[in-house]
Amino acid sequence: MKAVCGLDVHKDSVYLCILSEFGELIEKVFGVLTFQLEEMRDLMLHHHVVEVSMESTSVYWIPIWRVLSPHFKLNLANPYFIKQLPGRKSDVKDAQWIAECTMKELIRGSFVPPETIQQLRQYDRRIFDLNEEIVRKLSKLDAVLQRCNIRLSNYVSNVDSKSYKAVVRAISQGITAPEELVKLIHGRIINHHGIDVITASL
Structure with missing residues (x-):
């Protein structure tokens, strides 16, 4: 006996509807904690569910x-x-409608990458966030120096x-004399703008 399941996913609950090919319905609401999701999985296994459909609700x-x-x-x-699939009755719950569409093979699933790729994407997002945070911190640091007219x-x-970070490090260690700080500036910058200008900027 073929059985499918529709899941209506919310932030703090999951509405389940198991539908057999003979029209038998099993409906239940589960929480979203891990042990509750495992209970939901075990119920599906008990009723020999072979296919499950859910909506891509946020994360x-x-x-x-x-x-x-x-x-x-x-x-x-x-x-x-x-929601665009035709034939839905107004009193049918979302989970039941998803189950019915699954039984009729009307659900076109989105691509979900394998677990390894999902993990790599998580790392990539984390690196992106850290890089953005570094840019924000550097910008705030420069704002502090600008207030001091550096x-x-x-x-x-x-x-x-390197030159900028070397100057910041020296200032944090108590070295504030422009004549000392200018020694940390790369020669190319000195040659381009002139030592008097760079010293004045410090």
Whole structure:
């Protein structure tokens, strides 16, 4: 006996509807904690569910996908596509409608990359966030120096350059004399703008 399942995913709950090929319905609501998702998985296994469909609701579907993916064929559907399918009655719950569409093979699942690729994407997003945070911190650091009328950033290529960081490090250690700080500036910058200008900027 073929059985499919539709899941209506929310932030703090998952509405489940198991539908057999003979029209038998099993409906239940689960929480989203790991042990609750495992209980939901076990219920599906008990009723011999072979295929599960859910909507791609924010990021809330991801933990559910990870718990279920080793055991079932999964479909991740665009909510807009689900709502556009013809024939839905007004009193049918979302999970039941998803289950009915799955049974009729109307669900066109979105591509979900393998677990390894998902992990690599997480690393990539984290690196991107860290790089953005570095840029923000450097910008705030330069704002502090600008308030003190230290205008070195006007003359270096960027505030992440070796010369700029060397000057900041020296200032943090108590060295504030421009004649000392200018010694930390790369010769190319000195030659381009002149030592008097760079010294004045410090």
